[in-house]
Amino acid sequence: MARLLIINGPNLSLLGEREPEIYGHTTLEEAEGHLEERAKADGHELLFFQSDAEHELLKRIHKARDEDIALIIFNPAAFTHTSVVLRDALLAVGIPFIEVHLSNVFSREDFRQRSFFSDIAIGIISGFGMASYDLALLAAKHHLG
Ligand code: DQA
DSSP states (O other), X not given: OOEEEEEEOTTGGGTTTSSHHHHOSOOHXXXXXXXXXXXXXXXXXXXXXXXXXXXXXXXXXXXXXXXXXOEXXXXXXXXXXXXXXXXXXXXXXXXXXXXXXXXXXGGSOGGGGOOSSGXXXXXXXXXXXXXXXXXXXXXXXXXXX
16 A cells, blocks of 8 residues: 655646547546546545646645655646756655656657656656646556565
8 A cells, every 4th residue: 555646847737628639538537536436446545736837736746755655746837947946846745756747748849858756757658638647647656566
């Protein structure tokens, strides 16, 4: 039994209505409910957090130190391409994490092809819509043995 934290960055609270041709029609709430059931079936506990604010995401990552979190599944959204702050936070807490994107960031604009997280992540899953989170959960299970 492991406790995992799923963190979503800015604008992901608008999933379902935000650019559905890229991000699909499922809301974040629906996705979290689905993931929670899957994790429960595997005997894992999931905690969820979403924020549009960099400092809130930073504080959530810091808090994870005291919560026995085995692994973080992280979609930094637009902060993927900008945030040294969140990169440093993950390095500071030392909790392994998987970087997740709904879209294939490498098939999009040039600025999305740079990530401040990929080289320090266990791995990256990008391009499978909401299934990216399912795949990340599978990868987390595999990583945790
Ligand atoms: C995203 C990709 C980012 O480039 C973008 O800023 C997002 C979502 C994704 O899940 O595909 O907000 O992280």
